[in-house]
Amino acid sequence: MGPYARSHEEVLALKKSSMTVQERPGAAYRPTPPPAWKPRTDPAPLLPDPEPYRVLGTDAAAGADPELLLRLYAELVRGRRYNAQATALTKQGRLAVYPSSTGQEACEVAAALALEERDWLFPSYRDTLAAVARGLDPAQALTLLRGDWHTGYDPYEHRIAPLSTPLATQLPHAVGLAHAARLKGDDVVALAMVGDGGTSEGDFHEALNFAAVWQAPVVFLVQNNGFAISVPLSKQTAAPSLAHKAVGYGMPGRLVDGNDVAAVHEVLGEAVARARRGGGPTLVEAITYRIDAHTNADDATRYRGDSEVEAWREHDPIRLMETELTGRGLLDEDGVRSAAEAAETMAAQLRERMNADPVLNPMDLFEHVYAEQTSQLREQAAQLRAELDAESGEGAQGAEGDAR
Numbered sequence: 001m002g003p004y005a006r007s008h009e010e011v012l013a014l015k016k017s018s019m020t021v022q023e024r025p026g027a028a029y030r031p032t033p034p035p036a037w038k039p040r041t042d043p044a045p046l047l048p049d050p051e052p053y054r055v056l057g058t059d060a061a062a063g064a065d066p067e068l069l070l071r072l073y074a075e076l077v078r079g080r081r082y083n084a085q086a087t088a089l090t091k092q093g094r095l096a097v098y099p100s101s102t103g104q105e106a107c108e109v110a111a112a113l114a115l116e117e118r119d120w121l122f123p124s125y126r127d128t129l130a131a132v133a134r135g136l137d138p139a140q141a142l143t144l145l146r147g148d149w150h151t152g153y154d155p156y157e158h159r160i161a162p163l164s165t166p167l168a169t170q171l172p173h174a175v176g177l178a179h180a181a182r183l184k185g186d187d188v189v190a191l192a193m194v195g196d197g198g199t200s201e202g203d204f205h206e207a208l209n210f211a212a213v214w215q216a217p218v219v220f221l222v223q224n225n226g227f228a229i230s231v232p233l234s235k236q237t238a239a240p241s242l243a244h245k246a247v248g249y250g251m252p253g254r255l256v257d258g259n260d261v262a263a264v265h266e267v268l269g270e271a272v273a274r275a276r277r278g279g280g281p282t283l284v285e286a287i288t289y290r291i292d293a294h295t296n297a298d299d300a301t302r303y304r305g306d307s308e309v310e311a312w313r314e315h316d317p318i319r320l321m322e323t324e325l326t327g328r329g330l331l332d333e334d335g336v337r338s339a340a341e342a343a344e345t346m347a348a349q350l351r352e353r354m355n356a357d358p359v360l361n362p363m364d365l366f367e368h369v370y371a372e373q374t375s376q377l378r379e380q381a382a383q384l385r386a387e388l389d390a391e392s393g394e395g396a397q398g399a400e401g402d403a404r
């Protein structure tokens, strides 16, 4: 036997000593109890109420400030007219596309008015109206939708991030801004808007998780308008509600009637105040409905029936407000007329401004993306250049060009 060899007895003895407690003959198995487990935070206060919160037509309306209600009403009427005008502009070829928020004006207006001037709004492509209600020039707000590469306004001046077309990407941006503001000691809250479809994006998850872990002063407003283009909510999620998703991240979820402007304003106002005093983020789900098609490029009759749309028209945000205000003697025919006239003046000015042809160079699309263009972008730019040259050549050659 060499120096490293062990006798059979030695090997058995070694094996016995390295046996686990279960294997050792005769030893009782006593598992060590794990440390006591309990939820890290009590989930109960985070859960949304099962009924969406309402103010208009309930006892809660008595406590609402009449001046605020009238202001919200005027903005709703102006917003509805803005949606109609912008949609008409798409038909006249003045706008490439317009995602209308008709039926959702209460969310748009309430989001804008729940913020202070120093706060930031992070809108999606459907939220032009929120930007306008926050004070952005109505024509400037449509710049991007005319096909310009630029968003049309200075985000820093208005504290409104560019209207985001990629779904949910505005959410981590909002969290980043809010977290940075907190680190700098700025008293700033960010309110980010997203659709029901956007809640299935990875960016939604990352934003909410980061916001809750870092207690960032941010408010997430999900406008659940029933659809993501043609995809109904039932195919979007199996969650009890979108507001319930908040609990998994460790923030409160609130459900609100998204067509009740006073309710949305109150709920968002509370969430903003909470974020400002260091209480962290809130997820608000506003139940509403997209009355128009997804955009002017969509035919909604292919995936939903008229009766559904008609049922939602009965629960119209402007009608709810008018019923409340007239019932309390705060609004009469003159008041209704003057709100409509103010909206008409805004629409006339918008039409006039949009009648001027914008001076756009499609090649600008490739500027300002990277400091140094990638090879793919250079290729695409060359392709577009060739197409534009061919088009202008065709124009000059007329019928001869077409004949070939």
Ligand SMILES: Cc1ncc(C[n+]2csc(CCOP(=O)(O)OP(=O)(O)O)c2C)c(N)n1
Binding pocket: 126, 165, 166, 167, 194, 195, 196, 197, 198, 199, 225, 227, 228, 229, 290, 294
């Ligand atoms: C990252 C990304 N994926 C897909 C799209 C295409 N898209 C544009 S709008 C839309 C539906 C979004 O629905 P929702 O979030 O409910 O917003 P809504 O249009 O109803 O306001 C989709 C899938 C996109 N813009 N961005």
Ligand SMILES: [Mg+2]
Binding pocket: 195, 196, 197, 223, 224, 225, 226, 227, 228, 229
């Ligand atoms: Mg939607």
